[in-house]
Amino acid sequence: MSELVITGADLAGAGAGDLYVRDGLFADPTEAGADVERVDAHGLVALPGLVDLHTHLREPGREDAETVATGTRAAARGGFTAVLAMANTNPVTDTAEAAEHLLALGRRDGAAQVVPVGAVSKGLAGSELAELGLMARSAGVRVFSDDGHCVADARLMRRALEYVRAFDGVIAQHAQDPRLAGTDACCHEGELSGRLGLPGWPPAAEATIVARDAELAALTGSRVHVCHVSSAETVDVLRWAQKRGIDITAEVTPHHLMLTTDLLSSYDPTYKVNPPLRPDEHVAALREALADGTIAAVGTDHAPHARHDKEHAFADASPGMLGLETALAVVIETMVTTGRLDWAGVAERMSYAPARIARLSGQGRPLAVGEPANLVLVDPAARSVVDRAASASLSRNNPWHGRELPDPVVLTVWAGRVTHRRGGG
Ligand SMILES: NC(=O)N[C@@H](CC(=O)O)C(=O)O
Ligand SMILES: [Zn+2]
Ligand SMILES: [Zn+2]
Secondary structure (H helix, E strand, C coil): CCCEEEEEEEECCCCEEEEEEECCEEECHHHCCCCCEEEECCCCEEEECEEEEEECCCCCCCCCCCCHHHHHHHHHHCCEEEEEECCCCCCCCCCHHHHHHHHHHHHHHCCCEEEECECCEHHHCCCCECCHHHHHHHHCCCEECCCCCCCCCHHHHHHHHHHHHCCCCEEEECCCCCCCCCCCCCEECCHHHHHHCCCEECCHHHHHHHHHHHHHHHHHCCEEEECCCCCHHHHHHHHHHHHCCCCEEEEECHHHHHCCHHHHHHCCHHHCCCCCCCCHHHHHHHHHHHHHCCCCEECCCECCCCHHHHCCCHHHCCCCECCCCCHHHHHHHHHHCCCCCCHHHHHHHHHHHHHHHCCCCCCCCCCCCCCECCEEEECCCCEEECCHHHCCCCCCCCCCCCCEEECCEEEEEECCEEEEECCCC
16 A cells, blocks of 8 residues: 655645545645655646446456556546446356455455446356346446447346346447347448458448337336447437437447547458447447537557467457557546547546446545545656557557657556556556
């Protein structure tokens, strides 16, 4: 446990103040002794520790691609103090034992809080419900997702929603109608997919599932969350559903806020991701929706893949890209520098809202005396060129490699522990 005083930081856009980290909590800075370490943070911004609703840690099963230790170290370097770990591991997190095991791994190896996401269906197979109630009771699971797969069966989705309502759970849907966009679909459907000869993935495959799930949320009085929204069509559906008072939230990934379909013309599998990168007009709609709150949160969909799964012809490579270390940089570049979000807005979309959606009690809390000491100290002016070799992740599928981006994270503190400090230490 660390003890330190941070002086002069802009507290999430609310003006300058001091923070005193003691015994895992924020304490009154006037009580700090003269011997306590002081970090001069004038010109920096302090945000509550970031919370990622959508991380793939790959442990258990694919420790060659990522582990709890390496994935949470990447999280800490990105300013995150909690990550929701998706269930598509091997074995799948579809039982209470599997969820408890992941919790234990997180306690042992985590440089951030590891929150298990439970599978909706056994083995992610989409036919029988997993042990939702047992996972909730024994491991505190509140977010359930078959991510990687869509819960395509409307009846199973309805039953899952009815089930989790009892304990205020939420179903996080990977919205991809498998009949409109099958497992081979890998390029936004349009002129370019035709020219490149890649199977198309139309926005309608996402938006139709989201419309259906909004109706099921209304029918059951339960909560739906939409993973990695990629299209303007889905944004329209979300607006319509939220206007009706339906309890539906959504996240957008950093890559969908910035990268576009044309990158695929190189056939570089680094840019293969599900759902696919889309043209400019979708990127613009996603930025607008994140600014106005239609999309409540950023979720990284950090999806590490080993070399031998990624270095293939485009059609055969595994989909997914790294995201934890660069998420805040991309949000600053696309949302803050452009005037769409202020620092309070960044805190809301990357900490408060994700913590609320996942019903985490000790995360996404204000920087105030008595609250858990989770924070990230941000340098709004620093920039650097991203180097994939410098990552804490075990994988190198980094779509930002070689780009100049903001380099904001100076210090991360999780539960009173320094988990990252720029330049090491
Ligand atoms: N996003 C991806 O392209 N891949 C994810 C699965 C997913 O998020 O659907 C993965 O697990 O690799
Ligand atoms: Zn997904
Ligand atoms: Zn995912």
